Each structure stands twice: as C-alpha cells, then as structure tokens.
Amino acid sequence: MRTAYIAVFAMMALGTSVTTVRVAPSAAGTVSGKVTYTGTPPKMKPIDMAKEPNCAKEHAAAPVLTENVVTGPGNSLRWVVVYVSAGDEGSTPGTEPVRLDQKGCQYIPHVLVVQQDQPLDIYNDDPHAHNIHPLAKVNPEWNRSQPAGAPPIHTKWEKPEFIPVKCNVHPWMHGWHIVVATSHYAVTGEDGQFSLKGLPPGKYTLTAWQEQFGTLSQDVTITGTETKAVNFVFKATPY
Amino acid sequence: MRLHTRLVALVSGLGVLLGTAGVTVGSAQETRIGGVTGHAAAGKKVYRRYCILCHGPDGDGNGENAQWIDPKPRDFTLGVFKCRSTPTGTLPTDEDLFNAMSRGFVTTNMPPWLPLSRQNRADVVAYIKSFSPKWKTTKAGTPITIPQEPALTIESIRHGRELYQKMECWKCHGAKGHGDGPSAATLTDNRDLPIRPYDFSTGSRFMCGVTNRDLYKIFMTGLDGTPMPSFADDIKPAEGWDLVHFLRTLQPLDTPELAMWRAWLATHAGELKPIGPAGPGQ
Numbered sequence: 001m002r003t004a005y006i007a008v009f010a011m012m013a014l015g016t017s018v019t020t021v022r023v024a025p026s027a028a029g030t031v032s033g034k035v036t037y038t039g040t041p042p043k044m045k046p047i048d049m050a051k052e053p054n055c056a057k058e059h060a061a062a063p064v065l066t067e068n069v070v071t072g073p074g075n076s077l078r079w080v081v082v083y084v085s086a087g088d089e090g091s092t093p094g095t096e097p098v099r100l101d102q103k104g105c106q107y108i109p110h111v112l113v114v115q116q117d118q119p120l121d122i123y124n125d126d127p128h129a130h131n132i133h134p135l136a137k138v139n140p141e142w143n144r145s146q147p148a149g150a151p152p153i154h155t156k157w158e159k160p161e162f163i164p165v166k167c168n169v170h171p172w173m174h175g176w177h178i179v180v181a182t183s184h185y186a187v188t189g190e191d192g193q194f195s196l197k198g199l200p201p202g203k204y205t206l207t208a209w210q211e212q213f214g215t216l217s218q219d220v221t222i223t224g225t226e227t228k229a230v231n232f233v234f235k236a237t238p239y
Numbered sequence: 240m241r242l243h244t245r246l247v248a249l250v251s252g253l254g255v256l257l258g259t260a261g262v263t264v265g266s267a268q269e270t271r272i273g274g275v276t277g278h279a280a281a282g283k284k285v286y287r288r289y290c291i292l293c294h295g296p297d298g299d300g301n302g303e304n305a306q307w308i309d310p311k312p313r314d315f316t317l318g319v320f321k322c323r324s325t326p327t328g329t330l331p332t333d334e335d336l337f338n339a340m341s342r343g344f345v346t347t348n349m350p351p352w353l354p355l356s357r358q359n360r361a362d363v364v365a366y367i368k369s370f371s372p373k374w375k376t377t378k379a380g381t382p383i384t385i386p387q388e389p390a391l392t393i394e395s396i397r398h399g400r401e402l403y404q405k406m407e408c409w410k411c412h413g414a415k416g417h418g419d420g421p422s423a424a425t426l427t428d429n430r431d432l433p434i435r436p437y438d439f440s441t442g443s444r445f446m447c448g449v450t451n452r453d454l455y456k457i458f459m460t461g462l463d464g465t466p467m468p469s470f471a472d473d474i475k476p477a478e479g480w481d482l483v484h485f486l487r488t489l490q491p492l493d494t495p496e497l498a499m500w501r502a503w504l505a506t507h508a509g510e511l512k513p514i515g516p517a518g519p520g521q
C-alpha cells in the first residue's frame with residue numbers, strides 16, 4: 001500500500017515528462033485493406049527498348065510492361081500510394097535514405113515515397129548514361145546526367161508534392177517521387193494490399209493515389225490497438 | 240496653431256513610417272544589374288507594352304499570341320529558366336535574366352530586347368520575378384565557378400571528343416552533332432511539348448549565348464525545363480573546357496578549334512574510333 005502511494009507521488013513529481021512518455025506505441029492501431037478497380041483499365045503493353053540495345057538484351061526473354069496501370073488477380077491495383085493526408089501533423093521525419101535505382105532502363109521502384117527532407121539516393125546500375133529529370137513544380141525542377149559508373153546522387157525534397165520523373169534519353173522511363181509529410185504511408189503490391197501500422201488514437205484522413213485514376217479519400221478513427229479495414233475502389237477507364 | 244503643428248508632426252511621422260514600409264516591400268521587387276537598379280512597378284508598364292502579348296497578363300506564357308508560337312513563351316509562374324549561371328534546380332541571378340532578355344532566344348519568337356534601355360530591361364526583370372512565389376522564399380543560386388580557359392591543344396580537343404562519347408551527348412545531339420541522335424525524335428520539355436536538340440552543323444548561336452564561356456555554362460548548369468541535363472556532377476571543371484573545344488569543331492565556323500582539328504585529322508583520321516553505341520571497335 002505504501003509503495004503504491006510512493007509510485008503515485010513519483011508520477012506526480014515527474015509531471016509532464018510522464019505524459020509525453022505515455023505516447024509510446026503501446027496504444028497504436030493499424031489500418032489495412034486492399035485497393036481494387038471496377039471498369040476497364042488500360043492493358044499493360046510491352047515496352048520496345050530497341051533504341052538502348054543493352055536494355056533490350058536484358059529484357060529479351062520477358063519484355064518490361066508499361067507501369068502506369070498495373071493490375072493483379074482479383075482486380076487488384078499495384079503502385080497505389082495510401083497515406084495519411086490529414087490528422088498526422090508533426091509526424092517524425094524520416095532519416096533513413098530512400099533508394100532509387102535505374103536498372104535495365106526502368107525506375108526501381110516505379111513509385112517511390114519519401115518524406116520531406118528525407119535523404120534520397122539515386123543510383124545508375126546500367127552500363128550507359130541516364131538523365132534524371134524530376135518535373136517538380138512546388139519543389140525546384142532539376143535535370144542531372146548520370147553516366148555509367150557515376151557515384152549516386154544524394155538529394156532530398158523539401159516540400160510535399162507528387163513529382164513525375166522522366167529520363168529524356170529513354171522516353172519510356174517514367175516514375176514518380178511522392179513526397180509526403182506523414183510517416184504513415186504504403187505502396188500497394190501486386191495483390192493491392194496495404195497496411196499502415198503504428199497509428200496513435202485519433203481521427204485521420206486516408207488518401208489513396210493512383211497516377212492515372214487520381215485520388216480517393218476516407219476518414220478513419222483509431223481508438224486503441226484495433227486494426228481497421230479500409231478498402232479503396234478506383235473507377236478504371238482504358239484511356 | 241499648436242494643434243496644427245502637432246497634426247503636421249503626426250502626419251509627417253506617419254509618412255516616414257509608410258515610407259519605410261514602402262522601401263522594405265520595394266526592395267524585394269528590385270533588381271541590381273551593374274549600376275542600374277530595376278523596379279517592378281516601372282517594369283510592369285514596360286511589360287504590359289512589350290511582353291504581355293506572348294507571356295500574358297499573368298506571366299504564365301498564355302498571351303494572345305501564344306497559340307501561334309512554337310516553342311511556347313516562357314511561363315514565369317514556374318520559376319524555371321534555361322539560361323543560368325547557377326546550378327540546375329536553382330533560380331537564376333538578375334544578370335542571367337537581364338542577359339537572356341537582351342540576347343533573345345535564337346530559333347524562337349523571342350527577339351533581342353536591346354532597343355529597350357538598360358533601365359527598362361532591369362525594371363522588367365524585377366517585374367518578371369513577381370510572377371512566381373519562388374522568388375519570395377528562395378534566393379538565386381550561387382553562380383558556378385568557371386576556371387580560366389586554357390590554351391587550345393589537340394589533346395584538349397581529343398579529350399573533349401572522349402567526353403562527348405562517354406557522357407553520351409551523341410544520344411541526342413548525334414555522332415556528328417547534327418541533332419539526330421537515337422533519342423532526338425522523342426524529346427519533350429517540361430510541358431510535354433516536342434523539343435529539338437541543338438544541331439551544331441547549323442553553326443548558329445547557342446540558346447544561351449555565343450562565347451566559349453556561354454557554351455561551358457550550358458552543359459555545366461543544364462537548360463532547366465528542357466531535356467538538356469547538367470553535367471556538373473560528372474565533368475570536372477577543367478575538363479569542361481576540353482568538351483567546349485571539341486564542340487567547336489562540330490560547327491562549320493572559322494574557329495581555331497576547327498582549324499587545329501582539321502590539321503590533326505589530315506594525318507590521324509585512322510586512329511579515331513567512331514562515336515556512337517559501343518561496338519567491337521570501342
């Protein structure tokens with residue numbers, strides 16, 4: 001009994017510092033679900049890389065398909081970014097560098113999510129040159145050459161923005177840098193599944209973005225450690 | 240009488256306050272080019288007389304004439320400019336904008352604006368900077384350092400040729416610099432409009448000037464908004480001059496570079512590997 005009193009007094013004495021510690025991820029929920037489409041999406045078409053013989057040879061067995069709309073079994077959609085677009089102000093900034101590879105005349109990953117001010121490293125793994133040209137509007141637009149064997153480009157984006165990225169030398173190379181303010185985001189895989197973990201109790205707006213079909217948003221409330229199911233269904237058109 | 244004096248003092252005091260405020264606001268919309276200070280308010284009048292028909296009342300490049308023009312007039316709201324002395328992704332200096340306007344853009348509808356006084360041009364530069372919010376939050380980039388141009392040697396030209404191969408300039412500009420490389424036909428600018436690489440065989444002025452120094456700046460800063468990237472990460476400052484010397488040999492002009500190159504080729508042409516995709520000879 002006496003020990004209990006002492007514990008209470010100790011906590012009172014510690015005051016605010018105790019309350020900040022209490023925000024530990026112990027009470028954190030998860031939002032997970034699947035992104036699918038209805039309607040007719042465009043067909044994935046093989047890319048002709050004949051103009052870059054190295055890349056054509058690399059993909060001779062299985063040509064690379066266009067990635068603007070990538071579908072999977074059960075009408076699932078790949079490369080959809082699901083992120084907390086409201087309710088997560090003051091998210092911790094990312095410090096781990098995010099890696100973009102140019103390999104076989106493709107951007108890997110096709111859709112890359114990075115937090116603002118998070119380090120971004122760009123590698124050229126191909127035996128020939130690329131130019132990386134992010135068509136940013138809010139952030140500064142730049143265009144840098146990266147020949148074979150050049151060291152990685154270390155950069156970052158300072159403001160949230162959805163930035164299309166292209167290589168002018170290889171016009172089929174197209175990717176996205178999605179710069180978000182939140183640390184809660186996911187990119188769907190071929191199965192269309194996503195999962196946002198570690199969400200403290202609160203009200204959030206969840207947004208799903210697909211490069212051709214636009215955005216969908218839903219509100220979700222987390223009260224404890226539950227897992228909420230949220231699904232997004234895009235209306236697909238062939239063009 | 241006493242009341243009157245007080246009122247006068249109060250009013251003049253207010254005037255001083257407003258005046259100070261005016262100066263601070265104004266300084267953000269001023270440019271300094273050489274000994275000339277440009278003012279946005281004065282520049283607006285000149286802009287609305289000479290620039291508005293192409294660049295539009297809002298500076299977004301959608302003026303009345305824009306639909307008839309190719310390439311399209313610059314959209315100043317983006318704050319992206321081709322001809323800079325500053326690294327890719329940064330804003331140009333006031334002098335860069337002043338020089339671009341004075342020089343005009345060869346092969347486009349933008350004429351040289353030398354008939355306007357230096358004061359007029361400095362004023363317009365100040366006004367142009369009011370169209371993009373970027374000028375309010377970001378400073379102009381720091382101009383790149385350009386070493387003194389070394390004496391021309393055949394080694395310099397030959398090394399420049401190696402760079403042209405290694406940096407894959409030929410992918411767009413072609414093996415002979417005719418602007419007909421394998422990627423030339425598919426190039427687009429930042430508005431997704433088709434754009435052509437420079438054809439050295441025309442011998443025309445470059446988009447951003449005529450001197451060797453201008454040529455050096457073009458590939459070391461890149462022409463932002465176009466497919467032409469910056470090579471500053473890959474070409475060492477001194478090597479840049481080698482590339483300049485080689486590029487001059489691609490133009491049908493009476494240059495010391497071409498004369499020296501022709502003299503060397505007369506006896507050494509067989510030693511050269513062709514420029515282009517790596518083949519058995521590379």
